Amino acid sequence: MRIITRKEELVLLISKEMDYSTAYDDDTSLDLNSMPLRLFDDTPMIKKEVHSKILIDFGRQLSPKEESGALLEELHRVSAENKKLTEMLTVMGENYNALRSQLLEYMSKNPEKELSPIPKKRKSESSNNNTNSNNVMNGAVNGNSESSSSDGESFKKPREETIKAKVSRIYVRTQASDTTSLVVKDGYQWRKYGQKVTRDNPCPRAYFKCSFAPSCPVKKKVQRSVEDQSILVATYEGEHNHPNPSQIEATSGSNHCVAIGSVPCSTGPTITLALTKSKSSTADAKSTKTRTETPEVRKFLVEQMASSLTKDPDFTKALAAAISGRILQHNTY
DNA sequence: CGTGTTTGACCAGCGC
DNA sequence: GCGCTGGTCAAACACG
Numbered sequence: 001m002r003i004i005t006r007k008e009e010l011v012l013l014i015s016k017e018m019d020y021s022t023a024y025d026d027d028t029s030l031d032l033n034s035m036p037l038r039l040f041d042d043t044p045m046i047k048k049e050v051h052s053k054i055l056i057d058f059g060r061q062l063s064p065k066e067e068s069g070a071l072l073e074e075l076h077r078v079s080a081e082n083k084k085l086t087e088m089l090t091v092m093g094e095n096y097n098a099l100r101s102q103l104l105e106y107m108s109k110n111p112e113k114e115l116s117p118i119p120k121k122r123k124s125e126s127s128n129n130n131t132n133s134n135n136v137m138n139g140a141v142n143g144n145s146e147s148s149s150s151d152g153e154s155f156k157k158p159r160e161e162t163i164k165a166k167v168s169r170i171y172v173r174t175q176a177s178d179t180t181s182l183v184v185k186d187g188y189q190w191r192k193y194g195q196k197v198t199r200d201n202p203c204p205r206a207y208f209k210c211s212f213a214p215s216c217p218v219k220k221k222v223q224r225s226v227e228d229q230s231i232l233v234a235t236y237e238g239e240h241n242h243p244n245p246s247q248i249e250a251t252s253g254s255n256h257c258v259a260i261g262s263v264p265c266s267t268g269p270t271i272t273l274a275l276t277k278s279k280s281s282t283a284d285a286k287s288t289k290t291r292t293e294t295p296e297v298r299k300f301l302v303e304q305m306a307s308s309l310t311k312d313p314d315f316t317k318a319l320a321a322a323i324s325g326r327i328l329q330h331n332t333y
Numbered sequence: 334c335g336t337g338t339t340t341g342a343c344c345a346g347c348g349c
Numbered sequence: 350g351c352g353c354t355g356g357t358c359a360a361a362c363a364c365g
Contacts, residue, residue, distance in 0.1 A: 193356095194356070195340075
């Protein structure tokens with residue numbers, strides 16, 4: 001039995017990490033579109049830990065035996081964690097599938113019912129309600145769900161705008177205690193221009209216009225659900241003629257379309273974040289001006305980019321070539 | 334003082 | 350035509 005060299009250990013560790021990445025992506029087939037709550041805190045930490053371990057170990061001189069022992073231990077630990085996480089993700093995936101099938105079953109049984117009943121008196125609205133029934137609760141934004149189903153709208157000039165205006169509805173769960181705020185933080189800037197108590201719902205409905213661009217025609221209505229007042233129902237009308245303000249800052253260079261609960265995001269998958277979480281739900285309307293780009297969002301974006309890189313075969317090859325080059329170079333000394 | 338929110342008044346569509 | 354309802358306007362107000 002020969003002693004594994006320091007560099008070989010490093011290659012093993014890195015390849016193990018690659019395995020981890022692919023296991024993370026392949027074994028679970030989790031759809032980002034439908035899994036709004038990413039685990040920000042769990043998985044990246046382990047990667048970080050491994051990286052830091054490598055860096056720290058490089059910093060000091062160890063005897064070969066000591067080194068290989070420590071690295072083997074590390075290797076075992078990482079593979080154990082890898083296994084554990086894979087199992088967790090499998091379980092989560094199963095739970096998710098179960099929930100989704102339950103939801104679909106419910107929707108098929110109650111095609112007429114909605115979480116938040118829409119007044120059926122108005123012709124233009126009532127005829128379109130059913131197309132919204134596949135919207136998902138709890139902030140799982142169906143960003144451009146209605147884009148194909150010429151969802152009508154009860155604007156003043158019915159027919160022309162009925163075809164043009166895109167309407168999408170999202171459901172956002174807020175803190176149960178916070179039943180007064182009608183703020184849905186989606187990264188855009190909104191100006192409230194009216195509030196009205198409607199007939200079917202004792203909770204007032206708030207009317208917002210997009211104030212980021214003066215010419216932006218998008219309007220938003222926010223009202224609490226009758227059945228569950230911790231759920232905000234936000235209805236978006238129209239399309240933004242400008243990018244998401246938070247998206248400009250957050251995703252320059254990324255080809256992932258990270259729309260934080262925004263309405264139309266036609267170029268790719270919509271990744272949805274929990275819009276109101278913990279204390280943030282108490283933020284007033286002014287807080288929508290200060291971008292919803294939290295450290296978690298930044299971290300998530302970095303993870304996405306890192307994941308894209310590790311999945312890129314060219315990048316992997318280049319990395320392998322660089323490492324083997326370094327090893328060969330080192331061995332010639 | 335500028336900006337955003339609140340709130341009562343007004344308007345238009347719809348059903349009877 | 351009338352009343353009800355949802356949507357919008359704009360003056361008043363609050364806040365930094």
